[in-house]
């Protein structure tokens with residue numbers, strides 16, 4: 001029986017590419033592993049897979065009785081429903097430590113860098129395994145995505161160093177231009193319903209006794225949202241009710257202006273405003289300099305709730 005490797009629910013490029021890259025490494029090291037995904041492929045990831053001629057991992061969301069590696073998360077809220085019945089052999093992640101626990105010792109590569117793929121690059125180096133050209137190109141894209149082409153406050157020297165080395169292996173010289181091309185793809189809001197947009201990069205968190213869902217859309221021009229903002233609010237409202245959540249937040253991040261418009265649907269709007277030391281107008285506020293959900297949103301909400 002193979003070991004399955006997968007990222008969080010509503011997978012982003014880091015989760016999908018991370019599973020592919022880690023699976024290749026583990027297989028080289030003599031383990032039998034298969035990369036899978038817990039959700040649909042988003043347009044940015046589809047662009048990356050197509051560019052490097054890779055297939056999407058198969059969908060699988062039940063792992064009772066199986067062995068698994070987790071990539072890019074350690075929160076039960078972002079796990080398959082039966083994660084407690086799986087044997088977790090290892091975690092590769094760059095988020096806050098979540099609430100997953102294990103009954104047996106595990107391999108942990110958890111480091112405060114900008115992307116899980118940066119850590120996977122370091123794992124290849126540690127084990128002295130060569131990265132194939134196509135996988136290097138995809139890992140490069142995942143890091144450019146997670147670090148918003150090095151603009152995110154989560155980006156570290158290790159991420160830029162990993163990108164340089166991966167770009168060399170992938171034989172891509174203008175990799176910042178490739179990053180921009182990727183974000184233009186990401187900025188395409190057509191062909192998606194407001195609900196799909198809210199859920200495109202969406203994570204649930206448990207804070208105190210509250211369930212809080214936080215989505216993020218990164219675009220090259222915030223005015224793209226002008227005509228659909230009301231529809232986004234409506235979609236957030238219904239997702240709040242359906243998911244029995246206390247709050248839904250949506251970050252509309254402008255990667256050129258380097259800030260985010262925060263939309264809030266919550267029973268506790270005052271607590272959320274307080275968390276960011278601001279006031280909301282019509283359930284929204286511009287947060288200058290805020291680009292990272294992980295570093296600039298979640299910790300403040302954790303404190304407030």
Ligand SMILES: [Mn+2]
Nearest residue numbers: 014072116146
């Ligand atoms: Mn990530």
